[in-house]
Structures are given as C-alpha cells and as structure tokens.
Amino acid sequence: MEAPGRIWFGYIAAVAIALVGLVTLDLLAIGLAALVLVATVLGEWYRGRQAALAVAAQDADLPELVSRWARGWAYSRGFPRPEAVPGGVRVEVSEPGRRVEWVTTDAPDTLAGLVDTARATPEAWLSVVTDSPGGVRPWFAEGGLQVDGEEALMSIDLADHGSRELPDGYRAEVEREGGIIVVTVRSGETAAATGRIAVIGTDAVADRIQTDPEHRRRGLGGAVMGLLVSAAREAGAVRGLLVASETGEPLYAGLGWHAEARVVMARSAAPPTSVESRHG
Ligand SMILES: CC(C)(COP(=O)(O)OP(=O)(O)OC[C@H]1O[C@@H](n2cnc3c(N)ncnc32)[C@H](O)[C@@H]1OP(=O)(O)O)[C@@H](O)C(=O)NCCC(=O)NCCS
Structure with missing residues (x-):
C-alpha cells in the first residue's frame, strides 16, 4: 500500500x-x-492511520498470522476464542470427529509434543502451517496420526483485492451479524453461492465460501469475495486472511491473494472426512 x-x-x-x-x-x-x-x-489523519495499520498488519510473522486467522475463523464459526499454546493455538471445535484442533507452526521443539498430544486425544485434529509440507508429513506418520489433506494460508492487503461483476440472472444479499458479514447470491429463491467474513479490528477472515455445484465456474465465487471484501473494508478491515481449499486457492490467487504457507492436516483415529474444505 502506497503512503497516502x-x-x-x-x-x-x-x-x-x-x-x-x-x-x-x-x-x-x-x-x-x-x-x-x-x-x-x-x-x-484518517487515511494516514489506515495506511499505518495496513503496514503493521503486513509485517506480522507466521505465528502471529496463524493466531489472527484462528481468532477470526473461530469467531466466524461460533467456537470459543482459541487458546494460545506453544507454537500456535488450540481451538474447541466440538464437532463430531473434530472435537479439538491445534493449529500450529512447524517449530520442531513444539511439534513432537503436539503430535503426541493429538494422538492421545480422541477426535483431535492437528493442522501445521509450514513452508515444507514434505518435512512435516513424516512427523505425522511416525507419530501415528492420519494425514488428511493440504490447504493454504493466504493473505491480502484488502486495498489490492479484485472485484467481479455478478453474472446476469443472479442477485446478491449482504447481511451483517455483529462483526460477521454474510453474502448470499440467489438465483430465484435458491442460494447459489454463499460466503462470510469475520472482521476483528483491522483483520477480515473469509470463511465458508461455497458455490452450489450446479452454479460453479460462472463467476459467483469471485463476486461473493468482492462483495465480502468491500463490506469488510467499510467496517475498517485492511488485511484479509483465509485458509484455502485446493479448489478455492486458484480463485483467491486470481483475486490477488497470496499464499503465506501450506497447511498440512492430520487427525487422530476417526472416520475420514468427506468435506470439500476443512477450514474455508
Ligand atoms: C471454490 C468455489 C467456492 C469456487 O466457486 P465458483 O463460483 O465456481 O467461483 P468462480 O466461478 O468465481 O471461479 C472459479 C473458476 O471459474 C472460472 N470462471 C469464472 N467465470 C467463468 C465463466 N463464465 N466460464 C468459465 N469459467 C469461469 C474462474 O476464472 C475460476 O477459475 P480458476 O479456479 O481456474 O481461477 C467452489 O468451487 C466451491 O464451492 N468449492 C467447494 C467448497 C470450497 O472448497 N470452498 C472454498 C473454501 S476455501
């Protein structure tokens, strides 16, 4: 962001x-x-303050980004505020098969202990944010955890976010629930695409971005993101954070988001998950 x-x-x-x-x-x-x-x-004065906040938001290191993302994600989903643990955060997800989740960096001094703790905890997930997924997976395998896919921690200066026109035949609704902004794109009465973004201070964490399979690849996902970001900026957010699924990542990259790191996921023994996205 240029100085105003x-x-x-x-x-x-x-x-x-x-x-x-x-x-x-x-x-x-x-x-x-x-x-x-x-x-x-x-x-x-206001423009200068916003620019200074944006610079501060962009200077964060990976552990700080992880904890800021987790805070917004938990807020969006109605989980309790994440608890800080060595190397990252612990989130009470309280869902079947995913009662608790640790989201941490790959610092070797904390990872070994977390792998042991996750293995000993029923229905636990461990998501490790790393530049080297290949270096983390052996920790999971040797620690008796089941690897469960890979996503990407992404961020953006919201001033640089692209916008996309809503295709013909669709209309969008933007609603606010406290600090959470929800966008629903409808075709008639059918919800064709939805998404939400949680605003905490100057951070905006995008979550639950999805398009009904019958309406995909028509530009709805991009339009939802553009509307969410525009509303989040109005609410004072300057930095966007999200964890992208494999299908979501190219969409976000095209809108200006960049990957800060990979997120490698593992779980203690539990039935395999069938969802398309674990964190977004
Ligand atoms: C990811 C997801 C939300 C994308 O939704 P979408 O409505 O298909 O998104 P868009 O149409 O805006 O963009 C998707 C792709 O279609 C392309 N596209 C957009 N309009 C198009 C058109 N008219 N014709 C052809 N392709 C088009 C986009 O360029 C984009 O391509 P890319 O992925 O190669 O960059 C959707 O696939 C989904 O719900 N996936 C399952 C849940 C999920 O993973 N959500 C993300 C959580 S992080």
Whole structure:
C-alpha cells in the first residue's frame, strides 16, 4: 500500500472559499472555509492511520498470522476464542470427529509434543502451517496420526483485492451479524453461492465460501469475495486472511491473494472426512 498523499483539493477549496469570504466580508463563507480545512486535515489523519495499520498488519510473522486467522475463523464459526499454546493455538471445535484442533507452526521443539498430544486425544485434529509440507508429513506418520489433506494460508492487503461483476440472472444479499458479514447470491429463491467474513479490528477472515455445484465456474465465487471484501473494508478491515481449499486457492490467487504457507492436516483415529474444505 502506497503512503497516502496530501488532499490538495481540500486545501485549495478552503483557501478559495476563504478568499471569497474575505473579499465579500461574508462570515458564512469564512466559516465554511474553516470547516473544509478541518475536514481535510481530519481526512488526511484518517487515511494516514489506515495506511499505518495496513503496514503493521503486513509485517506480522507466521505465528502471529496463524493466531489472527484462528481468532477470526473461530469467531466466524461460533467456537470459543482459541487458546494460545506453544507454537500456535488450540481451538474447541466440538464437532463430531473434530472435537479439538491445534493449529500450529512447524517449530520442531513444539511439534513432537503436539503430535503426541493429538494422538492421545480422541477426535483431535492437528493442522501445521509450514513452508515444507514434505518435512512435516513424516512427523505425522511416525507419530501415528492420519494425514488428511493440504490447504493454504493466504493473505491480502484488502486495498489490492479484485472485484467481479455478478453474472446476469443472479442477485446478491449482504447481511451483517455483529462483526460477521454474510453474502448470499440467489438465483430465484435458491442460494447459489454463499460466503462470510469475520472482521476483528483491522483483520477480515473469509470463511465458508461455497458455490452450489450446479452454479460453479460462472463467476459467483469471485463476486461473493468482492462483495465480502468491500463490506469488510467499510467496517475498517485492511488485511484479509483465509485458509484455502485446493479448489478455492486458484480463485483467491486470481483475486490477488497470496499464499503465506501450506497447511498440512492430520487427525487422530476417526472416520475420514468427506468435506470439500476443512477450514474455508
Ligand atoms: C471454490 C468455489 C467456492 C469456487 O466457486 P465458483 O463460483 O465456481 O467461483 P468462480 O466461478 O468465481 O471461479 C472459479 C473458476 O471459474 C472460472 N470462471 C469464472 N467465470 C467463468 C465463466 N463464465 N466460464 C468459465 N469459467 C469461469 C474462474 O476464472 C475460476 O477459475 P480458476 O479456479 O481456474 O481461477 C467452489 O468451487 C466451491 O464451492 N468449492 C467447494 C467448497 C470450497 O472448497 N470452498 C472454498 C473454501 S476455501
């Protein structure tokens, strides 16, 4: 994000109105000039603050991104706030087959202990955020966990997010539930595509992005993302985070998101999952 420049138009307008006021001795015009000047200064201050927040949000390291993503994800899904543990977070998912999930980085000093803990916990998931999935999978195999797919932790400066027109024949609804924004795209009364984004401070975590199989590859996923991001920016968010499924990743990449790391998932003994997406 570029540093915002001066709002020259505001200063020029303030000076012009003030000159008119002085020449005509019109107190109203002088007052208006003062108002325009104050609004311009406040506008510059606000833009500068947003830019500084965006820079701070982008400087985060991987453990911090993991914990910020997990916080938004848990909020979106109605889970309790994740608990910090060495190397990452522990989330009370409380779903059948997925009672608890650890989401951590691949730091070797914490990974071995977490693999043991996950194996000893029924219906537990362990998701490891890493630049080296091939280096993590042997830890799972040797630790007796079952590998369960790979996703991608992605992020974006929301100012750089692409937007996509809604194709003809569809209409979109945008609803807000507290800090969660929900978009539903309908064809008649049928929900053809949906998605949500949880806004926490300057972070926006996208979640449950899905298009009905009969309506896929028509641009609905992109349109949902564009609407979610636009509403999240209005709510003050500057940084987007999500964990993308295999099918979601190319869609997000095309909208400007970039992969921060891979997410390798494993679980203790439990029936295999049949969902298309584990975290998004
Ligand atoms: C991922 C998902 C949401 C995408 O939804 P979608 O409505 O098909 O998304 P779009 O149509 O906007 O884009 C999908 C692809 O179709 C392409 N596309 C868009 N409009 C198109 C058109 N008119 N004709 C042909 N292709 C088109 C896009 O370029 C994109 O291609 P890419 O994936 O190679 O980049 C959908 O596949 C899905 O629900 N998957 C299962 C759940 C899931 O994994 N969700 C993601 C969680 S992170």
